[in-house]
Amino acid sequence: MSQELEMEATVYDGPPIEPDGPYGSKLSATVAKVPGPIRNVTSEAGGMTLLLGKVLWSAVRHPRGYWNDVLDEMHFTIKRSWIAISVALFGFLLALSVPSMQFVALAGVGELYGPLLLVQSTRTFTVWVATLLVAGVVGAAMTAELGSRKVREELDAMEVMGIDPIRTLVLPRIVSVTLITTLLAIPAALITVVSSQFGSWFIGGIPRADFYGAFLWTSLSTVEVVALMFNCFLAGLLIGAVCCYKGLSAAGGAMGLGKAVNQAVVIAFLALFIMQLGYNAVILGFFPGLGAFK
Template identity: 30%
Template sequence: MTEPGHIDQQDGRLAIAGDWTLVHYAALKRQVERLAKAREPSPEGVDLDGLAALDTAGAVLLMELVGAGPLAAIDDWAPDLPESRRALLRTLGEAMADNRPPEVRPVRPLRDTLARTGQLVEGLWQQQRQLLGFIGQVLATLAVTAWRPSRWRLTSVVAQLHQTGLNALPIVALLTFLVGAVVAFLGATVLRDFGATIYTVNLVAFAFLREFGVLLAAILLAGRTASAFTAQLGAMKANEELDAVRTLGLDPIELLVLPRVLAMMLTLPILTFVGMLSGMLGGALVCLLALDISLFQFVAILQRDIPLEHFLVGLSKAPIFAFLVAVIGCLEGFKVSGSAQSVGEHTTSSVVQSIFVVILLDAVAALFFMEMGW
């Protein structure tokens, strides 16, 4: 009984035989296509007596052979077939009788490329506008709630502080420690030729107080927290929770965005401070082990050569970076639409944007502080 499906051609008649099932689909399809070139689809001369097993895949091939209309009227031309077979063929024929295949748009390479470029540029422009608008909204909400302590979401802020700050502390400390050691090694290698290895201390302190402490912490938070904000708010958006918040007469910015932004603005300066200390500790360790500069000497040089303003310059950037990273993370979360793919796209976009903004702003700030002589 289990003979692969095939079509026997005798005297212009087509005898359908064997199993017309999904496993034999490829072979049957070839045979049906060859026949379809030679004849119009019609039930004429088609003989279904030898048909063994049949499933929807086989039925589809039969439909290509006889046409959808005649298949729906199977009772007229093949009444001897068992009722269950006829039911399948009839149902399929009825379903496909007035079913048109979807129109696929032709591909036009030049036009499509131009259109995509235009879309991309327009998208970038809209993104910046949206970001500016959102920053305005957040600031306005902040200004309104700042005077009403009863509307401060302290619990929420503390929870966010825990997640974005305390939990990120070990990784920030470890990373800056390692980079501090690397910077000290670089300094030691380059400065050795000038016999000025003692300035490694100044290099490490300068780098970490002014730039690396805040930059590394901000980039880590951009990767760790901006993505988390986007995914959290995106999942809430997809689950219509944001709409629910609005219909309950609450403001999603006040409820969800402000606690995150405020927590970040408190967190990043603390993490920056930890990063500075930890980076200089890494540098000090290298100085101790490779250059025989004792910890005591290290601290003494810090005290003598490094004025406080370097620390303040570095720290002053932290709240601004924090604000932008948090706002970008939240805004991308609000932009998520239903699908899983969209959550992924916006999470990527939020990390890329926030790292980009942090580095760009840091470069601008470096120029500014240099010109000011701070």
């Protein structure tokens, strides 16, 4: 018997038989050589980009039929989380303004508090805190809801019935979180101004009239406000794409769902940090006067 097997092995003269698996072909074998962490990050980033592209294409191609769901989602989300977001935003920004004013007061340059720290905190820290709160509160709830539907196989049932889950579930949530984050830019800027004014008055002894008259209106410009809102708009798209993708890819029951929610929040935090660096560099490149003292 062993002799027959050896003869058959020697008779075969074809190409080598490639192993089974996801990297069996010659083309995909090159992908298998990429380190696992890099391959996983690239794959997930591509999936999130593809999902966002599908949502934007569906929203632009058929711009009707989903706005009622968007308004309902926005109303439910704002009603559930506006108090937590407002309190946390004021607390974080106040915690920034008080030590910042202490530093400039000890240095004897309290007059630079407005044109330096207020503008910088409005441009960077305000957006950072506001978007992190949206990702941690709204994004986590979005991932948990979509992930629970995925685990219960409701999405598969919708596809069997001819209902597109991307159009029905994902699109309204991405549009709603984008609008919420964009609309949050103005209240967040106002909270930044109030907390900064409180810190300047309580620590530095700067009168309110001097703060609002000399610091605020000469430091913040229309370009700053527009850039702030557009920054929050891009952040909302990023949060929606990351959280919806992780919700749609959840698997493994309750443990897998909790892991997906945790990963969505962490990935959103890191992606927002990277986006802020690139966005502020581009804005300052187009408008270099924003970084100048006034």
